Amino acid sequence: MYCVRAITNDVYWVGANDHRLHLFENIHPIPRGVSYNAYVLLDKATVLFDTVDWSVCRQFLENVEHVLNGRDLDYLVINHMEPDHCASMEEIILRYPKVKIISTEKSFMLMRQFGFRIDNQDLIEVKEGDTQCFGKHTVTYVAAPMVHWPEAMVTLDLTDGILFSADAFGSFIALDGRLFADEVNFDRDWIDEARRYYTNIVGKYGPHVQHLLGKAATVLDKIKYICPLHGPVWRSDFPYLLDKYTHWSTYDPEEKGVLIVYASMYGNTESAAQILASRLCEKGITNIRVCDVSNTHVSELISETFKYSHLVLASVTYNLGIYPVMLDFLEHMKALHVQKRTVAIIENGSWAVKSGDLMQKFMDDNLQDMTILNERVSMASALHEDKQQEMEQLAQALADSLQNLEQS
Structure with missing residues (x-):
């Protein structure tokens, strides 16, 4: 059965939680689990932003099918193709064979390198500053190399101010129903695992994160939601989150x-x-x-x-x-x-x-x-x-x- 949550009238979380995995990337203990987030936009066109790890693929597919409610899937946007997010994309292609895949040049290269069968699909290569209209929603693509892989990008929905932020602003801990950061006591219950996620996964690439934060600062007034690929969605208290990321990415003590x-x-x-x-x-x-x-x-x-x-x-x-x-x-x-x-x-x-x-x-x-x-x-x-x-x-x-x- 499906397990989804609405973010806006047009955007839905279709990810899943994993409490069975003991080691993230087979090295970092995750005693409180982890979420794999993916999102569907329902507009004139239907758009799926990223997929999930193979371990939660069944739940993810049920979620996508429910949200589409009989509609076909028109586009799949891959912001970050690391296998914990991209492993289920071939299952999406099997179920929605007409889907067009949007990503970066390096992302397509890495998909082929991992053996993903994508070459029968329409592939749309995008770069920094490109925009695309899906109906009433227009998005722009922002390059985010080395945050924390070289192919990464983030996508900003200019209509509703939704930043699909890939691995940026992510966290360990399974969501367990609570999708939004304001539904938990983040500073008490989540900040240590958010820091552990950032410092061990992205910590080496502080200058690259600073570069992305600089880009985000120019459109901060337009951002109303931050939707990462792990952890909760942010819809308030952005200064708190950005202050943490500024400290971590500049290596200044918190x-x-x-x-x-x-x-x-x-x-x-x-x-x-x-x-x-x-x-x-x-x-x-x-x-x-x-x-x-x-x-x-x-x-x-x-x-x-x-x-x-x-x-x-x-x-x-x-x-x-x-x-x-x-x-x-x-x-x-x-x-x-x-x-x-x-x-x-x-x-x-x-x-x-x-x-x-x-x-x-x-x-x-x-x-x-x-x-x-x-x-x-x-x-x-x-x-x-x-x-x-x-x-x-x-x-x-x-x-x-x-x-x-x-x-x-």
Whole structure:
């Protein structure tokens, strides 16, 4: 049976939710599920904007059939052809063989590369600034390369002010009936998963997102709805959403606070991390998150790194190197272009204390615009009373840095 929701009198959500998938892109845990969004426009012509992942294809097809209500499908607009959105397009072609496909040159190239059989269809190649009229609705196409694939575009319905935004403004979490962002407490229940989605999927491409935001700013007064391919539809509170995306895409910290990430084999480095957290709280610094790098998924660590202004790396030395899961976290920071953070270091080792120098060298060599505090806690096996002063100096340096950030 169908499961659809109306966005306007002419536009319907025909996507589906997935609670069975454990790993998005086979790497990111999604314990609260994910939605795959697609939209149908009913006008003089009928238009489907994107499709869905194969896992929810049956529900999607029932939704499209219901909304069309016996009409044929005239156009299929593919804004982003990654398989979690394009996998069902051949099923659409089988059911609506006269459908014309609208997309970019690179998108058609990638469709063929994935083996999608499209060459018996009418293919309409569009580029930046092209417009098309479907009846009373006129749309314009806006190139969005590397947000987050090179073929991506977004489509703006100039009539009703609907931005079909592809993967931009998306989020993890299944919709479960609540289509609009104002139907949930987004800042309480969704923002962490929206940040984790952005930072791990799109985070590397901040300059490209900024370029798209610049284009959107010129037509912001025309946008009344933002319809992404994952997560809720936005119809209000655009400044809130754009402020988050501006912070994330410029790598500016979202909040003033401290993320403490530790790697501990026998609990001694963990103890040092907890002592530092207590010292910071005593100094009035309470916006703190403490994470064990061994049992916190790296996608969450990356999300929290984008959130907080200050980062503490506390790691044991392992085989004269950085503890493997801490090194993996650093490699992810490098891959996703984390920058503009203030970093403090706690190092540990029993027969060779090397991790601090190695972590600092990694950041110096691979990360941009990172401020590494001179104060460091260096411990041999466990934290002893003689390290009280080092811990106090580190806590004070972090507190002073945060205070200077507030005053700037």
